[in-house]
Amino acid sequence: MLEIKNLHANVEDHEVLKGINLTVKAGEVHSIMGPNGSGKSTLAQVLAGRDTYEVTDGEAIYKGKNLLDTEPDERALEGIFMAFQYPVEIPGVSTSYFLKAALNAIRKHRGQDELDAMDFLNLVKEKVKLVDLDEKLLNRAINEGFSGGEKKRNEVFQMAVLEPSLCVMDETDSGLDIDALKIVSDGINKLRDPNRAFIVVTHYQRLLNYIVPDKVHVLIDGRIVRSGGKELALELEEKGYAWLEKAPPASQPVGV
C-alpha cells in the first residue's frame, strides 16, 4: 500500500528525516516509536502533506503514485487520513458541517453519490458509538471547548466516518488517561480491516498493549534503527531507547 524510500525532510534547513525506508501492506499495523525529537511526528506530517516540512529527497509510493507530489486535500481524497497530535480548534464551523463537506468530497472523488442530511445523520449516529463521543459535541465548533480526550476521540470518529485506506495516527495516545486510551484503542481496533493499514506513531509502549502492531520500528535521529515484531516494543519498555542510540542504522529497507 505504501512504500517509503530514502525519505529526507528538513524543517527550516535542519534535516529531521535522514533517509526513511518503510513498506506498509494493506491490513497491517505499523508502530513507529522513538524518543522526543527523533522525527516521528515529522514523518506523520510529511505523509499528510504539511508544507512546513521540506522534502529534500526520496519518495513515498502510495497506490502506485508518489504521494509527495500531491496536495494534502488530494491525499485525503485518495484515502489517507492523519489523526492529529494536536487537533486544531476552529471557531464558527461545526464538526458535523465540516465532516459532511469532507465526506461528500471524498465520496464524489470515489464516484459515489453524496449523502443527504438524513443519511449523514444516520451514519454519524452509528459512528459516534465507536468512540463513545457525545453526539451533541458535533454541533459545536470543531474541537472548541473539547477536553483533550474528546479531541482525540473526535479524530478517531472522523476516521471512522471517512473510511480511509491508510491511517496515520500521530501520538493519538499522548495525554490520555487509561479510560480514554481504552476507548480510543478500541475504536481503532474496530476499524482494522484487511484493506486498511495503520501507521501508529507513539511515544509510549503502553498504547501497544491495546493496539497490537504487526511491526514495530524504532526511529532515532531521523533514521529507523531497528525493526521487529511486537516484542520489540516490550524490549524498549524494559531497556529504554539508550541501548539503540549507538546502533548502526538499518541498511536494508525494512518491513515485510
Place this chain on the structure above:
Amino acid sequence: MLDVKESRDIYQSEFQQLKEAENTPSWLLPRRQAAIDRFLALGFPTTRDEEWKYTNVAPIAKTAFEQAGTVETRVTNEDIGDYLLDATFCRLVFVNGRYSAELSSAAALPDGVKVCSLADAMQTEQTLVETHLAKYADYENQAFTALNTAFMQDGTFVFVPRGVIVRTPIHLLFVSSANGRAIISHPRNLIVCEANSQVSVIESYAGLDSGKYFTNTVTEFVAGENAVIDHYKVEQESDDAYHVTTRQIYQERDSNVSSHTVTYSGGLIRNDVNTVLDGEGCNCMLNGLYVLRGSQHADHHLRVDHAKPHCNSWEYYKGILSDQSRGVFTGRIIVREDAQKTDAKQSNMNLLLSPDALVDTKPQLEILADDVKCTHGATIGQIDEDAIFYLRSRGIREEAARSLLTYAFAGESLGQVRIEPLRERLLDLLSTRLPHGQSLRFGRPFEYDDDFSKIVRSADKRRET
C-alpha cells in the same frame, strides 16, 4: 471640484432657499438655524482632525451635490425586491430620503405605537418630536450631524409607549436611485421607547444604481427606563456612494440596547455610534461586521459613555478586507467618575485577505472611576494556516477551506442577529461577498440560535486565553 469657500456658499444658499420654501415648524427653525451656523463654522472635517485621521472626506467636501428632492425618480416594488425581508414586517420605504407610501407596507401594531414618516410626525406628533428631535445627536461639534440637522426633511418616527412590546420588527429601507447624478440626502430617524417597552428596528440602506450620491443620516434613539431596543443597520450602498451615519443612543436606567452594524457595500463609509449610559444598570451591545473589497473604505467609530454606575457595554466588531480595501475602527470608552462597577468590553478583529488591504484600529479608554472592569483587544491577521491544513487533510479543497474559515469568522458575528429572516439574508449575502463563496453549499456551517449570550461568552473565553 469645489474649494472650501464655494462649498460653504452652496450649503448656505441652499439653506436659505430651504428656509424660504419649506413650512418648517416654528419650534424647529431655531434648531435648524443653530445647526447650519455650526456647520458653516466647523466646515467638513479633515484628516488633521484626530477623529477623522484615517478617513479623508475631501471627495465629499469638494462635490457640488444636488439636494435629493430636486431629482425626479420612479422606483417600483420590483426594484426594491432584493432588499425586502419578510412580508409580515412593518415596512417603511424611502426613496432618496423621502417617504414613499406606495412602497411601504403597514403591519398591525399594538395600540399607542406610532410608526410614520418624520415629515408627518412633525405635523401630527409635534409635542413628542419637539421634545426629542435633535436633542441627543451633537450638532454643536459634529459637522455631518449639523449638516443633517440643518437639512433633514424626512425619515422615520417610531414611538413605543410605556409598557408596550412590539413583536413585529420595523424595517426602514432607504434606497437611492439617482441615475448617476450626485445627489445628497439627509435621512433622519427618531426612535423613542418609553419605560418597559420593547421594539426591534432594522435600518437598511441600498443603492439601486451606481453613482457618487451621498447619504448623510442621523438616527436618535431614546431608551426609557427598562426599555429594550434591538437595532440593526445594514449597508448595501452602491460601490461609488458616500455614506455617513451617526447613531446617537440615549439610555435611561436598566435599559437594554443592542445595535448591530453590517457593512457590505458602499464606497466611502463612516459609521458613528455614540451611546450615553445615563442610568444605573444599563446594558449596551454594539456589534459590527464589515466585509470590504475593491477600493472600499469603511470607518467605524464608537463612543460609549458610561455616565452612571453598574452598566455593562460590549463592542464586538469584525472586519474582512480583500483587494485594496481599507478599514478603520475606533472604539472609545469613557467611564465617568461616578460610574463605578462599570463593565466594558471591546474587541475588534480583522482578517486581511489581501496584502494590499489595510486596517487601522484604535481602542481608547478614558477611565475616571477606580472600581471598573474594562477590557479591549484588537487583532489583525490572516487565516489560521493550521486550521486550513486541518480542513485540507480531511479532503476539503484549499479555496473551499479558506472560504469556509472566512465565512465562519464573520458568521459568528451574524449569529447574534436575532431576527431570523434578516440573519439568513445576511448570511446569504455574506457568501456572495467572499471569494469562492459558492463552495459553501452544505447549509450553514453553524447552527445559529437566539441565545446570543452564549456566543458572547465563548468570544470572551477565547479572548482571555
